[in-house]
Amino acid sequence: MTASNSTPLTSDDDWWRSAVVYQVYVRSFADSNGDGIGDLQGIRERLPYLRDLGVDALWLTPFYTSPMVDGGYDVADYRDVDPMFGNLTDFDNMITDAHALGLRIIVDLVPNHTSDAHPWFQAALAAAPGSTERARYLFAEGRGDDGTEPPNDWESIFGGPAWTRLPDGQWYLHLFDPAQPDLNWRNPEVRAEFEDVLRFWLDRGVDGFRIDVAHGMIKAEGLPDVGFSTMTTGQRQVELLGKGRLPYFDQDEVHEIYRAWRPILDSYPGGRMAVAEAWAETPQRLARYIGPDELQQAFSFDFLDATWSADSFRKVIDTALAESTIVGAPTTWVLSNHDKQRHVTRYGDGAEGLRRARAASLLMLALPGCAYLYQGEELGLPEVLDLPDEMRQDPQFLRTGESRDGCRVPIPWSGELSPYGFGPDGSELSWLPAPATWRALSVAAQAGVPGSTLELYRAALAVRRSHPALSTGASGVVWLETGPGVLAFSRNAGEAVLTCVVNISGAPALIDGYGEPVVASEALTAQGSGHLLGVDAAAWFERH
Known part of the structure; x- marks a missing residue:
């Protein structure tokens, strides 16, 4: 080339x-x-x-x-x-x-995590609990008799517990697959x-x-419990993603x-x-x-x-x-x-x-x-x-x-x-x-x-790249009055105005007064001085 x-x-x-x-x-x-x-x-x-x-x-x-x-x-x-x-x-x-x-x-x-094939994790597996090699990841002791229970109730985004136990008794955290151990970002x-x-x-x-x-x-200091799990409530912790706080996400x-x-x-x-x-x-x-x-x-x-x-x-x-x-x-x-x-x-x-x-x-x-x-x-x-x-x-x-x-x-x-x-x-x-x-x-x-x-x-x-009203220096979104189920907004740069109309109303909508069509997701039908915009369709109109 x-x-x-x-x-x-x-x-x-x-x-x-x-x-x-x-x-x-x-x-x-x-x-x-x-x-x-x-x-x-x-x-x-x-x-x-x-x-x-x-x-x-x-x-x-x-x-x-x-x-x-x-x-x-x-x-x-x-x-x-x-x-x-x-x-x-x-x-x-x-x-x-x-x-x-x-x-x-x-x-x-x-x-957030490496592969379990990463040299760091391989070194951690070969090292003892408390070693500098394990300090790069999140290893913890288990709960219950002889540490046989995971350190807390955290769940993997992919389902199941977020902890896997090693033969030496320690557990390591993986918010995704067990082959993706989480790094310890408090480690310099x-x-x-x-x-x-x-x-x-x-x-x-x-x-x-x-x-x-x-x-x-x-992750939150002390690795605290979420307080519920799929096992206890039937609700997966991942369902809180974007809706609530989890101790392993979005910490300050x-x-x-x-x-x-x-x-x-x-x-x-x-x-x-x-x-x-x-x-x-x-x-x-x-x-x-x-x-x-x-x-x-x-x-x-x-x-x-x-x-x-x-x-x-x-x-x-x-x-x-x-x-x-x-x-x-x-x-x-x-x-x-x-x-x-x-x-x-x-x-x-x-x-x-x-x-x-x-x-x-x-x-x-x-x-x-x-x-x-x-x-x-x-x-x-x-x-x-x-x-x-x-x-x-x-x-x-x-x-x-x-x-x-x-x-x-x-x-x-x-x-x-x-x-x-x-x-x-x-x-x-x-x-x-x-x-x-x-x-x-x-x-x-x-x-x-x-x-x-x-x-x-x-x-x-091509229009987005060349039209002044869609440039970085153009105005923001100005919403326009429309019928129910129709979205319309304009953007402008000086005299150049581009209007985007989306018809979500369930019936064809008559669009008039926004200028000439520039690009449309479905073919428009001329009607009087305007255009019919079909169901589930969108179009851009311009006037100068």
């Missing part, structure tokens, strides 16, 4: 305030060598597609050395690439090409290690970090970590940033992760969780915008990711789900702030609900029966047969199978086809 016709990376330090970031689930994006697993070279070969789609940056899920118990979120070496995905030279070549095409690269950082050695990891990747040119479980690194002391990281980010040129995957019981507590002395962004999962109603969307949007004003940081919108059911399926699946997903995408992309897309949503991909159990690899499935594999199926590029161009010509391998219905959803099947979801995204992203 050459950069002769590319747009070089700009030096805008505030690029992240209005960026559209495309999440690449590395093993499911593009396979360059035919082994059925996506890799860094595959990403490199598909960079022009992402540039032409109109996104600003890519967020890559973990590609580090790992036993892959949890899809790479169990890291054994934070400074190297797993051979499954390539090597450091492949990473360097990919980031060089991405920058030449005007695309920034955000990498996933997993600081742990903090120094991750500051060095940050610098390692910043030196290689990464533009930012997505921080996994950003709310989880500090976690902010010390980010106040130490921010000067490191700021010491590099080009607006290096970090976004928190954080859950907190209130928007106010979530906003504490953001600010000039902490992180630049935190995901707004309330938008992802909004129900398909005008009231739900408006409440979530208003709350997020109010909090962003307080902290002086942009809102961060997301509809799907590698941990959540794809929004086509959440919104009803089939034709109804796709209609709503297309409309929700236009709603999101018209809002101020940063938007995160999940690979394949620009193709209108639904969740794959019928994967054979023996093919599922999510560790959560083994413990709870719940699986995230359905949103991780490799995306279709071209062709009539699975895996639809995922690998090189002639390759038939894919780590998860794509359904036969996806042949009509491939990039090749949709490219250049008027009305396709891919062309809708391309059109919307």
